Amino acid sequence: xxxxxQAELPERLMEDAQTLVDNGWAGSVNELLAEALRRYLExxxxxxxxxxxxxxxxxGLRGQD
Amino acid sequence: MVVVTDAGxxxxxxxxxxxxxxxxxxxxLVPEAVWDEVTQHRPGALLPSFMEKMAAHSSSSELNxxxxxxxxxxxxxxxxxxxxxxxxxxxxxxxxxxxxxxxxLNIAASGTIGILLRAMRRGQHDKTQTLxxxxxxxxxxxLHIRSSLLAQIIAEVRxx
Numbered sequence: 001x002x003x004x005x006q007a008e009l010p011e012r013l014m015e016d017a018q019t020l021v022d023n024g025w026a027g028s029v030n031e032l033l034a035e036a037l038r039r040y041l042e043x044x045x046x047x048x049x050x051x052x053x054x055x056x057x058x059x060g061l062r063g064q065d
Numbered sequence: 066m067v068v069v070t071d072a073g074x075x076x077x078x079x080x081x082x083x084x085x086x087x088x089x090x091x092x093x094l095v096p097e098a099v100w101d102e103v104t105q106h107r108p109g110a111l112l113p114s115f116m117e118k119m120a121a122h123s124s125s126s127e128l129n130x131x132x133x134x135x136x137x138x139x140x141x142x143x144x145x146x147x148x149x150x151x152x153x154x155x156x157x158x159x160x161x162x163x164x165x166x167x168x169x170l171n172i173a174a175s176g177t178i179g180i181l182l183r184a185m186r187r188g189q190h191d192k193t194q195t196l197x198x199x200x201x202x203x204x205x206x207x208l209h210i211r212s213s214l215l216a217q218i219i220a221e222v223r224x225x
Binding site for chain 2: 039040043045046049050053055057059060062063065
């Protein structure tokens with residue numbers, strides 16, 4: 001069971017989303033928004049952010065350039 | 066080394082009063098979209114005396130696909146396109162998705178903390194100054210970092 005939320009989105013963004021749905025690339029705007037959020041969360045995971053910062057420390061302290 | 070910077074490091078270094086640290090890089094390129102974004106939010110972070118505003122370069126189909134996959138912003142996209150154009154350059158960004166995209170494209174990337182620590186390695190700052198800057202991150206900047214991770218970094222810098 002999903003959770004219903006209320007959000008204000010730019011009109012142009014919604015038009016583009018609706019076009020994708022109308023053209024058959026997504027089942028519904030709800031489905032498309034959930035997929036977009038899932039992709040965003042996947043690419044901004046806490047463990048990834050931490051790994052990149054640890055890479056930073058390595059480069060900063062012991063890098064060659 | 067050419068560096069191409071996203072908005073994050075420019076803003077965070079300026080929040081710490083340390084934007085001059087970037088002068089140590091031979092070339093600092095700022096994509097047009099990033100330049101415009103920083104002009105709006107933090108114009109003091111842009112120093113035309115050593116930063117070059119660069120027009121967008123055409124984006125390969127590989128970059129287009131990766132940019133969409135990681136939902137990159139316009140500035141991050143342009144920065145990666147510049148990195149592809151200037152082979153061997155380094156991307157400066159604090160955005161996780163942009164760093165993931167850079168990794169997929171085999172582009173080296175670093176963030177604000179890396180730049181601060183490099184400054185110590187390169188003799189721009191001593192250890193005391195670097196520790197003070199790291200400790201100021203939570204209160205003086207909009208850079209998000211878990212407090213326990215920052216404490217570990219501070220301990221590593223403090224250790225002899």
